[in-house]
Structures are given as structure tokens and as C-alpha cells.
Amino acid sequence: MNFNYNYAPTPAPWCGYTNSVSLPNIPHCWHHSYNPACFCGGWECCPEQYSQYYSHYSAPYPNTDAMKRRSENSNNVEEPAKKTFWAAGLLAAMEDPQCIVKQDDKIVIIQDKYPKAEFHYLVLPREDISSINKLNREHLPLLEHMEAVGQEIAKEHPNHKFQFGYHALASMIRLHLHVISDDFNSLSLKTKKHWNSFTTSFFISSQDLIEIIKRDGKAKEISRSHAKELMDTPLKCHKCKMMLSNMPKLKQHLLVHRLKEKHATEK
DNA sequence: GTTCTAGAAC
DNA sequence: GTTCTAGAAC
Known part of the structure; x- marks a missing residue:
């Protein structure tokens, strides 16, 4: 590096x-x-x-x-x-063979160091794009490619559904697409902020971001204050919309869905 | 991004 | 008394 x-x-x-x-x-x-x-x-x-x-x-x-x-x-x-x-951690990780899951001439896929679900990958462009702020229409083929390779790696886990998207205000330098299974079953998922970053409008789906760039030619990170509002959103199950009063209860509730889905796939 | 911990919430 | 989280430090 x-x-x-x-x-x-x-x-x-x-x-x-x-x-x-x-x-x-x-x-x-x-x-x-x-x-x-x-x-x-x-x-x-x-x-x-x-x-x-x-x-x-x-x-x-x-x-x-x-x-x-x-x-x-x-x-x-x-x-x-x-x-x-720490904000530059992804740049180091994408240079390290031990961190890399897959790569091609345009992108590198790494595993999130602190996965918030059973499967949690990050797709990073090799091109030096710090955040969604820097995107323009010329990046559309790259964004499509990032999603395509994300979809591909998700297919390796046929019993899991996946979410593909970007945080509206990312902490880490270098644009990164989250490819995350929707079980959210992980010890590293601990805080309200973790939860809301994947289950509120703070999470911009890959398709939505592509549409925004097509329409406006750019995308803008949200303000810190708007981010804080979204992070303070009361905890709600992403599957059944049930409200939970704290993270331990939410995580316990998620078990219901995991068992339900496990039962369904075994049928 | 995570870790740590004071003090709020229970 | 214990659990939980928000915010500072990193």
C-alpha cells in the first residue's frame, strides 16, 4: 500500500x-x-x-x-x-490478501471485520472514491458492477436473504457496498446505531443509489444531525415491524424469525 | 468503525 | 442491585 x-x-x-x-x-x-x-x-x-x-x-x-x-x-x-x-481501515484491509474474499480489476470484496449478520461483505471499488458524495453518472457502470458481484457472492448462501446498500453517512473512507444477510444474527451487532444503520432510511439500497445517480447525477451524504435522528429511531423489527424496547430484547426477538425461516427451509 | 464506562433506566 | 446505553476516547 x-x-x-x-x-x-x-x-x-x-x-x-x-x-x-x-x-x-x-x-x-x-x-x-x-x-x-x-x-x-x-x-x-x-x-x-x-x-x-x-x-x-x-x-x-x-x-x-x-x-x-x-x-x-x-x-x-x-x-x-x-x-x-481508524477511518482508513478499509484501505488497509483491501490491500491485504488475508482480508480479500474476491476481487477483479474493478473491485475488491472483503468480509466486514465486525459482521452484523451471519454473512456480511463489503464491496469496495479500486478507484479512489471516498464516499457517495464523489459519485457521478460516469460511475454508474461501476455501481452496477459492485451490486452484481455482491449478488453473486450472496448466491453462495442460498438459505439467506441479503440486503445490498450504502450507509447515508459512512464512517470509513472508501465507498463500500454492504452485502449483508438479513438474519442480523451476530455478536458484533450490539447497539441501536448498528441496528438503525441497516433498517432505517440510513441504509440506501444499491438500486436506490443507482436511481439517484441516474436522476440527479450525484448523491449527497446526509448531515450529522439527520444521521443522529435516524440513529435515534425506536427499535423496530425489520420483518414484522414489532417494536422492541432495547437491543437485548430485539436480538431475542430476531430468534423467532430465524427459527421460523429455518423451519421453512427444512420443510 | 470499536472500546470503555458513568450514570440512566429498570 | 443489575442491565443497558450514550458519549468520549481512540
Whole structure:
């Protein structure tokens, strides 16, 4: 992965090491639980500091070179960049063979690191498109292709229904199409925000986005305040519209549908 | 995006 | 007292 200054990776705040030259090749994907874009290399560079913040993890080995660099730079600590590093996690993941499920010359498909359902893929264009804001009519063939490969991978799970769509205000850099099974059976599905991001109008179906681009020639991310309104929507089952008062109850309720569908497919 | 946790809700 | 979540920190 080549370093791209547009994404302004942030040195870990506790690490004094700053580097104004260039970032070496990034050998790891974000699955290795540290900031792949950090100048200091993430927590491997600062094991003692890392364990201070995250005592339940332990550093694999002390990186003495990095500690020395940090010491040399200790009087020259730059303010961390505003753009937070985690937002660039997808860029690292789509470069890592371990993360890639499928790819072609236009797109890369990865598994969501924190799947919100039994199957949850992300289709990312190789073209540097940061978000739906950057789309225009020239991207229509790409958007159609992204959905087509998404449909293809969904077909590998014939007992599951899938949703294909984009978040109206995405957190991660690089346009990504969610391909997610509608069971929403996952330990990583925890919060109201998770739920509402897939079951309210915050989730723009792939077909809808394509129609919007065809019609208007562009699409616009929603405002933070509108996003918050949608995230605060009361919890409602996406299948039977039943209202649930909290996430544990909602997740328990989802079991009803899972059992019902399991029964139906076994008939 | 996730983790963590204070304090709200029960 | 326990469960749950919102918001800050990362």
C-alpha cells in the first residue's frame, strides 16, 4: 500500500515518534488490532504505552528501534492530525490478501471485520472514491458492477436473504457496498446505531443509489444531525415491524424469525 | 468503525 | 442491585 497523504494517518497519541518522510509498505491488515497507518507502526512501537492504555492486551515483543526513535524525537512531538486513523481501515484491509474474499480489476470484496449478520461483505471499488458524495453518472457502470458481484457472492448462501446498500453517512473512507444477510444474527451487532444503520432510511439500497445517480447525477451524504435522528429511531423489527424496547430484547426477538425461516427451509 | 464506562433506566 | 446505553476516547 502506498502512502497517501490525503488520508493523513495519525501517529498513536502516546507515541513520540513522528516521521515526515514516507511510510514503508504496510505489511499487516487491520485485523491485527493496531493502527496500520500510524507512522510509529501502532502499538508494536510502543508496547509499554499500549499496555498502559489496554492492559488486557500484551505487546508481542518490544520494538527497541521504535523506542529509540521515539526517544530521539521526544522533543519534537507534532500534534496528531485531526483525521482519525481508524477511518482508513478499509484501505488497509483491501490491500491485504488475508482480508480479500474476491476481487477483479474493478473491485475488491472483503468480509466486514465486525459482521452484523451471519454473512456480511463489503464491496469496495479500486478507484479512489471516498464516499457517495464523489459519485457521478460516469460511475454508474461501476455501481452496477459492485451490486452484481455482491449478488453473486450472496448466491453462495442460498438459505439467506441479503440486503445490498450504502450507509447515508459512512464512517470509513472508501465507498463500500454492504452485502449483508438479513438474519442480523451476530455478536458484533450490539447497539441501536448498528441496528438503525441497516433498517432505517440510513441504509440506501444499491438500486436506490443507482436511481439517484441516474436522476440527479450525484448523491449527497446526509448531515450529522439527520444521521443522529435516524440513529435515534425506536427499535423496530425489520420483518414484522414489532417494536422492541432495547437491543437485548430485539436480538431475542430476531430468534423467532430465524427459527421460523429455518423451519421453512427444512420443510 | 470499536472500546470503555458513568450514570440512566429498570 | 443489575442491565443497558450514550458519549468520549481512540
